[in-house]
Amino acid sequence: MKVIKEKHPLVMRWTHWVNFPILAIMIWSGMLIYWANDEYSITLFGHTYVRFFPDWYYQWLHIPQRLAEGMAFHFLFMWFFALNGFFYVLYTIISGEWRQLVPNRHSFKEAWLVLLHDLHIRKTAPPQDKYNAAQRIAYTAIIIMGVGSLITGLAIYKPVQFNWLCWLCGGYHLARIWHFVLTIGYVLFFLVHVVQVILAGWNNFRSVISGFEVVNEQPQPVVENNSNEDEKV
Amino acid sequence: MKKSKTELTTEQKIKRRNFISFTIFGAYAAAAYGGWRWLYKSPDETPGITAGAHQPLRKALNKTELFFRRLTFNENHLVKTYPREMAAKKIRHNSDIGSEGKLPPENWKLQVKKANGETLQITLDELMKLPKTEITYDFKCVEGWDQISHWEGVSFRDFMKHYQLDAEANMGYVGLETPDKQYYVGIDMPSAIHPQTLLAYQMNDELLNGNHGQPLRLIIPVKYGIKNLKRIGTITFSNSRPRDYWAEQGYDYYSGL
Numbered sequence: 001m002k003v004i005k006e007k008h009p010l011v012m013r014w015t016h017w018v019n020f021p022i023l024a025i026m027i028w029s030g031m032l033i034y035w036a037n038d039e040y041s042i043t044l045f046g047h048t049y050v051r052f053f054p055d056w057y058y059q060w061l062h063i064p065q066r067l068a069e070g071m072a073f074h075f076l077f078m079w080f081f082a083l084n085g086f087f088y089v090l091y092t093i094i095s096g097e098w099r100q101l102v103p104n105r106h107s108f109k110e111a112w113l114v115l116l117h118d119l120h121i122r123k124t125a126p127p128q129d130k131y132n133a134a135q136r137i138a139y140t141a142i143i144i145m146g147v148g149s150l151i152t153g154l155a156i157y158k159p160v161q162f163n164w165l166c167w168l169c170g171g172y173h174l175a176r177i178w179h180f181v182l183t184i185g186y187v188l189f190f191l192v193h194v195v196q197v198i199l200a201g202w203n204n205f206r207s208v209i210s211g212f213e214v215v216n217e218q219p220q221p222v223v224e225n226n227s228n229e230d231e232k233v
Numbered sequence: 234m235k236k237s238k239t240e241l242t243t244e245q246k247i248k249r250r251n252f253i254s255f256t257i258f259g260a261y262a263a264a265a266y267g268g269w270r271w272l273y274k275s276p277d278e279t280p281g282i283t284a285g286a287h288q289p290l291r292k293a294l295n296k297t298e299l300f301f302r303r304l305t306f307n308e309n310h311l312v313k314t315y316p317r318e319m320a321a322k323k324i325r326h327n328s329d330i331g332s333e334g335k336l337p338p339e340n341w342k343l344q345v346k347k348a349n350g351e352t353l354q355i356t357l358d359e360l361m362k363l364p365k366t367e368i369t370y371d372f373k374c375v376e377g378w379d380q381i382s383h384w385e386g387v388s389f390r391d392f393m394k395h396y397q398l399d400a401e402a403n404m405g406y407v408g409l410e411t412p413d414k415q416y417y418v419g420i421d422m423p424s425a426i427h428p429q430t431l432l433a434y435q436m437n438d439e440l441l442n443g444n445h446g447q448p449l450r451l452i453i454p455v456k457y458g459i460k461n462l463k464r465i466g467t468i469t470f471s472n473s474r475p476r477d478y479w480a481e482q483g484y485d486y487y488s489g490l
Binding site for chain 1: 243244246247250251254255258261265269285286287290291293294297301305306307310311312313371373374375376377378379454455479482483484485489490
C-alpha cells in the first residue's frame, strides 16, 4: 500500500534551493576576483599537477579582466549567502531538526560502512534514521564550511578592521588560501552530491521539492503480544 | 449536485502535492533566472564620481561599504606592523600612471589648496623637517597580492597640524592628484587622518625613485594599494567625494581594509 511519508520541512527545501544559485554566483564572482592574482597550484616535489586555473579554462568562462565586476557581485551576494545560511541554521536549531543532522557517536564508524556499501563492497548498510551516517557528516560539514567561508571571507575583506579574524585564520595569506580551498570543497561536494541524488532516484529527489516520499507499507499483521509494555513500534 | 467532501485517495494526494510543489518550484526557478538576467544585463551607472559598474551593483557596493565603515571603522584599529628586517628589499612595482619617469625634488612643490582659496607651496625639504614617522606593514593590492614594505615620511595628521589645516580637517574628504592629473584619488577624512597614514618620501633607506612615486607619495595602510597615490602634485579638501581613478573603472570608492 502506498503511503505518503513526510521527509523534508519547507524551510529546508527553500533554503536549499535558494542557496544553490547564490553559491554558484559566489563561486563564479570569486573566480573573477581570484584571476587577478591566480597564484595557487598543487605542486609536489617540483612538479605542478594542477594549476588554478589553466588559460583555456579562463577563456572558456570569460574570466579575465573582470576584477571590479567580480568584487561588485561578490559583495552583494555575500549578504544573501550569509542570511540564507543563518536562517537555515537557526531553523534547524529551533525545530530540533539538528538531531537528525549532527553526527552522533556512532556516525564516524558507520559512515565507513555506508561508504563501503555505496561502493558495492559491502552488501548491507547500517540502519539509519532520516539521514545515514555519511550524510550526517557531509551535511554538517558543509554548514561548518559555510561558516568558514564567511569567516575567511571577512578576514580578507577587512583585514584591518577584523584583524582578530585574520589572526584566527592564520594571517592574510592563509585566510585567502582557506577561502579558496573551501570553494574547491563545495565543488567536490556538489559532484558527489549530484551523483548520489541521481543514484538515489526520483522519490528521493522529489522529497527536496515536494517534501514527502512515497513508501510501500506492508499491511501490519496483528501480532499476539503477551507483554503490554512494549507497544511502541 | 452537491457532493459531500470525500477523503482524497493517497494517489490523489500525491498528485496534488506534486503539482503544487513543482509549480511553485518552477515559478521560483523562472523568477531566479529572470532576476539574474535582469541584474546581469542592468545598465551601467551614469558616469560621475564613480562609473563602470552596473547601477544596482554600485548602489549595493556603496551601501555595503557604509555598513562596514559604520560597523567597524575605528582609528584605534591599527594596521599590524612588522619588524623592519621583514620588509622587502625590492618593492613590487605595479603601475605608474601619472608618475612615469623621474621628478627630482628640486623641480617639485606640493600644492595644498586650502578652504579659504589660498594655496600652500611646500618643498620636500620643508616636509623632511617635520617629525618623521616610519611604518613596516603589509601593503595590500586589490588584485590580491601583498608585500611587507617599509616607508618613512610625515604622518598626514602631523602634516595637517603643522600647516594648521584645522578647517580642512573638518571637511569630509581629501583629494590627491598627480602633477599631470593622470592619476587621482579621493580619501575620506577619517582614513586620511588615521595615525598610520603617511606622506612618504622614503622607502627602505632611499628617497623614493621614479617607479615609486618620486618625490612624495601617499601611504595609507587602511586602504588598498589603488588609493596609495604615487607622486602627489596637489592636495585639495572637500565635502563631496573627489574624483577617483579606479572608482571610475567600476571599483568601490571606499576601498578600505
